[in-house]
Amino acid sequence: xxxxxxxxxxxxxxxxxxxxxxxxxxxxxxxxxxxxxxxxxxxxxxxxxxxxxxxxxxxxxxxxxxxxxxxxxxxxxxxxxxxxxxxxxxxxxxxxxxxxxxxxxxxxxxxxxxxxxxxxxxxxxxxxxxxxxxxxxxxxxxxxxxxxxxxxxxxxxxxxxxxxxxxxxxxxxxxxxxxxxxxxxxxxxxxxxxxxxxxxxxxxxxxxxxxxxxxxxxxxxxxxxxxxxxxxxxxxxxxxxxxxxxxxxxxxxxxxxxxxxxxxxxxxxxxxxxxxxxxxxxxxxxxxxxxxxxxxxxxxxxxxxxxxxxxxxxxxxxxxxxxxxxxxxxxxxxxxxxxxxxxxxxxxxxxxxxxxxxxxxxxxxxxxxxxxxxxxxxxxxxxxxxxxxxxxxxxxxxxxxxxxxxxxxxxxxxxxxxxxxxxxxxxxxxxxxxxxxxxxxxxxxxxxxxxxxxxxxxxxxxxxxxxxxxxxxxxxxxxxxxxxxx
Amino acid sequence: xxxxxxxxxxxxxxxxxxxxxxxxxxxxxxxxxxxxxxxxxxxxxxxxxxxxxxxxxxxxxxxxxxxxxxxxxxxxxxxxxxxxxxxxxxxxxxxxxxxxxxxxxxxxxxxxxxxxxxxxxxxxxxxxxxxxxxxxxxxxxxxxxxxxxxxxxxxxxxxxxxxxxxxxxxxxxxxxxxxxxxxxxxxxxxxxxxxxxxxxxxxxxxxxxxxxxxxxxxxxxxxxxxxxxxxxxxxxxxxxxxxxxxxxxxxxxxxxxxxxxxxxxxxxxxxxxxxxxxxxxxxxxxxxxxxxxxxxxxxxxxxxxxxxxxxxxxxxxxxxxxxxxxxxxxxxxxxxxxxxxxxxxxxxxxxxxxxxxxxxxxxxxxxxxxxxxxxxxxxxxxxxxxxxxxxxxxxxxxxxxxxxxxxxxxxxxxxxxxxxxxxxxxxxxxxxxxxxxxxxxxxxxxxxxxxxxxxxxxxxxxxxxxxxxxxxxxxxxxxxxxxxxx
Numbered sequence: 002x003x004x005x006x007x008x009x010x011x012x013x014x015x016x017x018x019x020x021x022x023x024x025x026x027x028x029x030x031x032x033x034x035x036x037x038x039x040x041x042x043x044x045x046x047x048x049x050x051x052x053x054x055x056x057x058x059x060x061x062x063x064x065x066x067x068x069x070x071x072x073x074x075x076x077x078x079x080x081x082x083x084x085x086x087x088x089x090x091x092x093x094x095x096x097x098x099x100x101x102x103x104x105x106x107x108x109x110x111x112x113x114x115x116x117x118x119x120x121x122x123x124x125x126x127x128x129x130x131x132x133x134x135x136x137x138x139x140x141x142x143x144x145x146x147x148x149x150x151x152x153x154x155x156x157x158x159x160x161x162x163x164x165x166x167x168x169x170x171x172x173x174x175x176x177x178x179x180x181x182x183x184x185x186x187x188x189x190x191x192x193x194x195x196x197x198x199x200x201x202x203x204x205x206x207x208x209x210x211x212x213x214x215x216x217x218x219x220x221x222x223x224x225x226x227x228x229x230x231x232x233x234x235x236x237x238x239x240x241x242x243x244x245x246x247x248x249x250x251x252x253x254x255x256x257x258x259x260x261x262x263x264x265x266x267x268x269x270x271x272x273x274x275x276x277x278x279x280x281x282x283x284x285x286x287x288x289x290x291x292x293x294x295x296x297x298x299x300x301x302x303x304x305x306x307x308x309x310x311x312x313x314x315x316x317x318x319x320x321x322x323x324x325x326x327x328x329x330x331x332x333x334x335x336x337x338x339x340x341x342x343x344x345x346x347x348x349x350x351x352x353x354x355x356x357x358x359x360x361x362x363x364x365x366x367x368x369x370x371x372x373x374x375x376x377x378x379x380x381x382x383x384x385x386x387x388x389x390x391x392x393x394x395x396x397x398x399x400x401x402x403x404x405x406x407x408x409x410x411x412x413x414x415x416x417x418x419x420x421x422x423x424x425x426x427x428x429x430x431x432x433x434x435x436x437x438x439x440x441x442x443x444x445x446x447x448x449x450x451x452x453x454x455x456x457x458x459x460x461x462x463x464x465x466x467x468x469x470x471x472x473x474x475x476x477x478x479x480x481x482x483x484x485x486x487x
Numbered sequence: 488x489x490x491x492x493x494x495x496x497x498x499x500x501x502x503x504x505x506x507x508x509x510x511x512x513x514x515x516x517x518x519x520x521x522x523x524x525x526x527x528x529x530x531x532x533x534x535x536x537x538x539x540x541x542x543x544x545x546x547x548x549x550x551x552x553x554x555x556x557x558x559x560x561x562x563x564x565x566x567x568x569x570x571x572x573x574x575x576x577x578x579x580x581x582x583x584x585x586x587x588x589x590x591x592x593x594x595x596x597x598x599x600x601x602x603x604x605x606x607x608x609x610x611x612x613x614x615x616x617x618x619x620x621x622x623x624x625x626x627x628x629x630x631x632x633x634x635x636x637x638x639x640x641x642x643x644x645x646x647x648x649x650x651x652x653x654x655x656x657x658x659x660x661x662x663x664x665x666x667x668x669x670x671x672x673x674x675x676x677x678x679x680x681x682x683x684x685x686x687x688x689x690x691x692x693x694x695x696x697x698x699x700x701x702x703x704x705x706x707x708x709x710x711x712x713x714x715x716x717x718x719x720x721x722x723x724x725x726x727x728x729x730x731x732x733x734x735x736x737x738x739x740x741x742x743x744x745x746x747x748x749x750x751x752x753x754x755x756x757x758x759x760x761x762x763x764x765x766x767x768x769x770x771x772x773x774x775x776x777x778x779x780x781x782x783x784x785x786x787x788x789x790x791x792x793x794x795x796x797x798x799x800x801x802x803x804x805x806x807x808x809x810x811x812x813x814x815x816x817x818x819x820x821x822x823x824x825x826x827x828x829x830x831x832x833x834x835x836x837x838x839x840x841x842x843x844x845x846x847x848x849x850x851x852x853x854x855x856x857x858x859x860x861x862x863x864x865x866x867x868x869x870x871x872x873x874x875x876x877x878x879x880x881x882x883x884x885x886x887x888x889x890x891x892x893x894x895x896x897x898x899x900x901x902x903x904x905x906x907x908x909x910x911x912x913x914x915x916x917x918x919x920x921x922x923x924x925x926x927x928x929x930x931x932x933x934x935x936x937x938x939x940x941x942x943x944x945x946x947x948x949x950x951x952x953x954x955x956x957x958x959x960x961x962x963x964x965x966x967x968x969x970x971x972x973x
Contacts, residue, residue: 083543096542103536105543204543210773239545240775318773321575324586325540329639342637346579369577369768378770 006030006167010074010224013170017063017073024059024073027170028052028117031075035119035168041142043163045080046088047120055117062115071231072115077169079160080121081128082108082215083204087118091206092126092136095326095333095353105204106236107173107215114231119169123159126355127323128180128208131429133158134414135357143188143411144487145455151411154184160218161188165487171219171228175205177212178311179406179433182445185218186406186458189447189486191475192218193225196466197440198243201236209318210241212311212437220486222446222475226250229468245466253472259293261474264399268304269432277451278405285403285448285459288481289474297399301391304435306384311434312427313368313381319358320365326353360423389439396464401474404432406445406458432460442468444475447484456484491659492700493728497736499700502728503708504657504693505617506720508670510649510680511624511688512555518623518647519546519589526686530640538645540584545774548573552647553778555679556596556621557788559649562673562795563616565600569780571620573772578765582626582639590622590650592769596778602673603797604665605815614666615654624648649680655694655705660721667691667717668819672796676821684715691720693748695727697735706731707741711748711755723748727755799824807836813844822858829865830872838872846886850893862896863889871899884908884956911958914966917950920958921966924949935971943967 005013005022016022032049052075059073083089083101090096104112112118125135132152133141141158143151144166153162157174161184164172174181176194185192193216200215207213217228230251235244265286270279286296328334328349335348354362368377395402407429412419419426436443442465445458459478463471493500517524520537537544560567574592597619605611626644630637651670657663671682671689682689696708709727714720731741745764746755794802796818803814803824817827817840831839847868851861871888874880880888880903888899888908895902903909911917924946925932935942946967951958 089542091542099542101542103541202543203545206542207774238547240547241773317770321577321587321768321770324577324579325542325584327579327586329581330539330584331541342581343579366768369770371766371768374768374770 006034009220010170010227014074024056028056028075031119038166038168041162041166042139043123043141043159043168044120045090045123045138052117052119059115069115075117075119075170077119077122077163077172079124079157079173081175081206084108092124092138094137099332106201107232110231122163125156126358128156128177129357129361130155131183131426135355140414149413152414154187156180157184161185161190164190164218171224174218175213175215177208178437179430181216182406182433185445187411189456190218191221191225191446193444195468196442198241199233201239201242203236203238207322209315222479226472248469250472253469254476256473258474258477261294262399263289263294263296264299264395264402266299266301268301269404275408281448281457282405292477299395299399303387303391307388307435308431310381310384313377316361316365317368317378320362385438388435392439401470402462404460406460410451410455436462442471444471446475446479448482500697500732501658501700503655503696504663504724505655506653507692508651509690512552512647512649513679514551514647516549517645518549518552520645524646534641538641556649558677559679560597561792562677563600563602565616566598567785568596568598571596571778573775574769575772576767576769582628589772591620595620602669604669614656617652617654619649619651622648660724663724664717664721672819676795693720693723695724697728697731707743709744709746711746714748719750722753726753809840813840826858826865830868834869834872835876846889863892867898874899880908880910911954917958917962917966920950920953921970925970
């Protein structure tokens with residue numbers, strides 16, 4: 002038999018259904034890859050035994066005809082999702098001993114549909130980063146690396162790398178400013194951040210509550226649809242989740258795109274945009290046009306303020322969300338016996354958080370402070386509304402928006418310019434953050450390789466709760482791009 | 488009304504006071520979680536993952552708490568805001584697990600309102616309500632169980648609170664006391680808070696400043712936190728005002744600060760200077776959507792509103808002939824007012840009120856019973872009054888019957904019947920007794936006839952004594968006079 006870990010999730014499920022192989026065999030094959038692929042540092046916690054137990058259960062269900070939609074499919078879970086009885090770290094020292102007594106809603110949905118969990122995937126600490134270098138457990142290595150170790154993107158770096166290196170059939174990610182799409186682009190895989198409110202945030206370690214959203218990272222568009230079918234849905238435990246029916250996303254894959262209007266925002270083509278990126282963008286538009294779609298230039302005039310807006314709002318929320326990691330009830334506690342309570346907080350948090358997390362807590366605390374609130378937080382909220390309005394205006398003229406996912410390809414680990422000036426790192430999010438600010442669904446899928454042999458991603462941005470159109474268009478683009486996966 | 492003026496050798500001063508009252512909402516579960524609100528359970532037994540601030544946990548608003556808040560707002564004759572918003576108040580403390588409190592800041596659920604207070608001189612005054620918002624309570628820190636450790640009980644963490652903020656309308660300790668009693672009465676009528684200041688279910692912060700009598704300026708105020716009885720609030724105002732006056736008269740300035748009231752000394756001491764005031768970094772709570780109430784919802788709550796103490800008092804005065812004072816006393820507590828109405832139904836309401844205000848309350852007091860535990864049912868008290876009205880028994884006998892009722896709880900009609908206490912109204916029988924007394928006291932008869940007419944009272948007394956109190960006094964009076972004049 003050929004390597005079953007190279008199959009897409011849909012193909013693997015098909016093979017399981019047809020009893021070409023068992024879930025135990027599939028799971029063992031992935032565990033084998035994980036063992037051989039530890040150099041990628043994609044997993045923080047591996048759960049081989051538990052996974053095999055789940056796989057055996059799945060095989061029973063295939064045998065007795067009670068298999069569910071994802072029965073026996075081995076997945077990797079971003080270590081930001083709380084998983085019952087499995088250590089959940091958010092890649093932070095402050096939580097490196099935390100074992101949740103509860104399951105996040107999204108992972109519960111996956112379990113309820115029969116998925117097997119191989120382990121918990123590496124990420125930037127508290128999902129704060131764009132390169133997976135801020136993890137307490139060390140950086141993840143992009144499987145596309147050749148002579149130099151490259152970053153996988155972030156924050157869902159482990160999720161994207163594990164899919165690219167076949168260390169799981171598919172994975173979960175979360176996306177606050179591009180954390181699913183950027184690593185998907187860097188690793189040549191496909192990932193979708195659904196509309197804010199589509200997936201429950203219950204049980205996901207919060208970074209920026211008004212921006213965080215879970216989504217799948219997978220080999221292809223169909224796999225993303227399969228996983229999102231399971232992950233999405235209203236949850237009364239998350240007041241920001243939306244009570245709307247979840248359509249079968251695979252049903253959109255076969256639709257055609259004739260007459261669909263594809264918007265290309267002119268602000269996403271600034272002077273100095275990487276020529277290869279621009280060329281692939283044009284090529285993608287041509288492919289869609291050739292299938293009968295109408296290409297239209299649109300304008301999102303407030304785009305240039307998106308990064309600044311994001312880097313005020315996300316840290317503001319984070320500074321408050323991360324206050325609870327204080328060493329009192331769980332997680333890391335510094336040895337501060339007999340000292341003042343404040344000393345316990347200061348030492349636990351100083352020792353427990355990494356540099357980037359502290360930087361963002363500081364920024365967030367600053368922008369919410371008396372005397373600065375109006376100038377930063379309030380202004381950013383107003384700008385957020387204008388950015389949202391831009392998209393709503395644009396969607397009066399088009400059905401979906403096409404942009405590059407990232408202005409660059411994966412870069413080397415330890416890149417000096419980015420380490421010295423975090424702004425250079427933040428600039429990589431320029432095409433992705435607006436979408437979180439507006440709460441829209443967006444997918445990144447690989448379009449081709451750059452001259453340097455590294456994958457480039459295209460981003461499709463949909464109207465609120467119209468993931469369906471994204472799946473439709475993405476399926477066509479994927480078919481035409483003929484990207485060769487790892 | 489009588490003004491409260493503080494006169495010193497140097498001048499006249501008046502006090503300006505505003506109150507902030509935290510009222511625990513009566514609800515089965517906490518305001519943002521499903522944990523029980525039961526008071527007095529073992530420490531940390533009513534704590535959900537949300538209350539403990541576990542990673543990824545999200546608040547969900549408890550509809551019951553919103554309902555109670557709207558009800559309370561209507562009871563304060565206040566504007567119900569159809570749009571309100573939750574905010575986070577950020578500060579670190581060990582009994583606040585998320586290290587922020589979810590409260591309402593810019594947009595509270597209840598706007599301006601007013602409450603009428605009754606003062607001892609018979610006048611009344613209207614106190615303005617600035618706003619009322621809902622928020623979560625903190626847990627409790629226990630510092631006195633161990634010399635080296637502090638303990639945290641999170642049972643109270645997340646219990647719903649209503650914070651009522653008054654306008655600075657109080658000009659005397661008495662007004663503040665009357666307001667707290669009225670507020671407690673309204674809350675208890677509504678069943679939205681049990682108002683027990685000693686148990687901490689109602690907690691009062693007192694803001695005090697003084698100004699020269701007749702001036703309209705507002706001087707620097709000091710806030711005294713958590714003053715836990717009506718008496719202490721009045722005392723705190725009195726002593727804090729004196730302190731301010733002393734400072735001003737000695738040429739000093741009062742500094743804005745938070746002070747602590749010491750119930751044993753009655754004095755206040757500095758807790759926190761202004762420069763150490765927290766910067767709470769309020770911002771809108773991203774985990775909860777704005778609270779939007781429809782007219783239909785608000786009207787639904789309005790339809791549930793019951794008659795409140797002011798309206799009841801007015802009705803008791805206007806339709807039942809009670810004095811304003813009696814009505815006020817009977818209306819302060821809904822159970823008492825209900826008891827009264829039940830007892831007065833079909834009987835002489837004024838007489839029922841008199842009985843309640845004197846013998847009945849004295850009996851409850853002596854037996855240390857709550858009205859709900861009264862041995863005498865409302866119906867039986869009504870029957871007793873009816874027996875007096877119908878002259879079946881005299882007022883004097885009624886006191887004996889009441890005594891028996893308070894021991895046995897029996898129907899007064901039955902007691903009167905069984906003990907043969909019925910008033911003798913048979914003129915023949917009374918006449919016989921009168922004649923007997925006259926016949927056996929010739930000396931006094933002679934004295935009477937010689938002008939000592941006030942001896943008539945002595946004869947009446949003797950006859951009633953002979954009848955063992957059962958002879959109708961009016962008839963005895965009449966017959967004694969008739970016989971003596973013969």
